[in-house]
Amino acid sequence: MSNRYMLTLVGRDQPGIVARITAALYAAGANLGETSMIRLGSNFTVMMIVESETGDADLHTALQPVTESLQLVLHIDAIEAAFQQRPVPDACIVVYGADRAGIVAEVTGKAAAAGLNILDLESDIGGTEAEPLYILQIEGVASQGVDALEAALAPLRANGVRVDVRPIDTMIG
Amino acid sequence: MAVLEILVYPDERLRQDSLPVESFDAALQQRIENLEDTRLAGPGAVGIAAPQVGWFERVLIIDVSGRKKTTSHGRLVLVNPEITEWDGYAMGREGCLSVPDYTGNVVRAERIHLDAFDAGGKPLGFDMEGFEARAIQHELDHLDGLLFLDRLVSRRQDLFRRKVYKES
Ligand SMILES: [Zn+2]
Numbered sequence: 001m002s003n004r005y006m007l008t009l010v011g012r013d014q015p016g017i018v019a020r021i022t023a024a025l026y027a028a029g030a031n032l033g034e035t036s037m038i039r040l041g042s043n044f045t046v047m048m049i050v051e052s053e054t055g056d057a058d059l060h061t062a063l064q065p066v067t068e069s070l071q072l073v074l075h076i077d078a079i080e081a082a083f084q085q086r087p088v089p090d091a092c093i094v095v096y097g098a099d100r101a102g103i104v105a106e107v108t109g110k111a112a113a114a115g116l117n118i119l120d121l122e123s124d125i126g127g128t129e130a131e132p133l134y135i136l137q138i139e140g141v142a143s144q145g146v147d148a149l150e151a152a153l154a155p156l157r158a159n160g161v162r163v164d165v166r167p168i169d170t171m172i173g
Numbered sequence: 174m175a176v177l178e179i180l181v182y183p184d185e186r187l188r189q190d191s192l193p194v195e196s197f198d199a200a201l202q203q204r205i206e207n208l209e210d211t212r213l214a215g216p217g218a219v220g221i222a223a224p225q226v227g228w229f230e231r232v233l234i235i236d237v238s239g240r241k242k243t244t245s246h247g248r249l250v251l252v253n254p255e256i257t258e259w260d261g262y263a264m265g266r267e268g269c270l271s272v273p274d275y276t277g278n279v280v281r282a283e284r285i286h287l288d289a290f291d292a293g294g295k296p297l298g299f300d301m302e303g304f305e306a307r308a309i310q311h312e313l314d315h316l317d318g319l320l321f322l323d324r325l326v327s328r329r330q331d332l333f334r335r336k337v338y339k340e341s
Contacts, residue, residue: 086274170266170276173220173311
């Protein structure tokens with residue numbers, strides 16, 4: 001009976017991080033499930049679900065040489081072992097505009113009130129230093145429908161923010 | 174009514190080419206019926222291709238007519254289908270009965286022209302677009318041993334894909 005863990009690793013980005021982490025886990029007999037690995041600013045962030053016959057102390061031991069030499073922060077949580085069917089996103093929101101305090105809270109607050117369960121959110125800042133451009137992309141399940149989401153977010157457009165709400169039509173065949 | 178077992182990747186049989194149908198006989202009609210029963214028993218599939226049930230001939234069924242705001246030719250049984258024209262491209266999300274619990278972005282032609290035969294051997298021709306054209310391209314791939322996994326593009330890549338709203 002194997003156990004499941006959520007591993008979080010964060011540190012300054014440098015070549016070989018992913019290879020060294022995953023090699024150490026493989027050598028320890030752990031299996032990777034869903035993972036998200038992405039560079040944020042100058043940091044590299046890794047979150048992954050790992051299955052292992054061993055305990056979390058063994059995972060710590062297995063990763064220690066890597067976390068020490070690359071100076072990564074490691075966190076391990078035991079998580080529920082039950083297999084769960086993944087929810088399929090049916091709505092996508094793209095927001096962009098001049099960088100502005102509170103925009104993520106505003107968008108996600110209105111979206112939550114209109115029934116959106118967020119599955120994936122990423123935001124980025126582009127443009128120039130003088131005129132930064134804020135870009136936000138969200139995917140989720142619109143439990144009250146895409147039209148309700150659109151109606152809830154429409155008022156944001158009055159403030160010069162571009163908001164695009166659209167269905168994600170998944171073709172199953 | 175017969176609901177057949179759906180082959181699930183990594184079953185290598187999904188990788189083989191399917192052969193053209195040679196005779197439009199009673200056996201073909203029975204197999205088409207079983208294919209349709211299997212599609213309807215699945216979780217919300219708008220299409221199915223014969224090789225997904227281990228039948229390696231060029232037959233597919235699609236029906237996108239149950240979807241709102243979708244241009245459609247209704248339920249179509251298509252034998253020896255062939256796309257003869259492609260136009261434009263669009264990113265869209267796909268899943269597959271043969272690849273459970275995973276969906277991904279795939280680029281497909283926005284509009285196609287399709288030639289095929291019906292179950293009785295009568296020639297058909299359709300101009301298709303959007304979701305229906307996507308379904309056809311997905312199913313036709315099955316006939317050539319391809320899965321949507323072979324055409325995946327990043328999920329983080331469809332920014333500014335469609336209309337943007339003019340500020341009023
Ligand atoms: Zn498929």
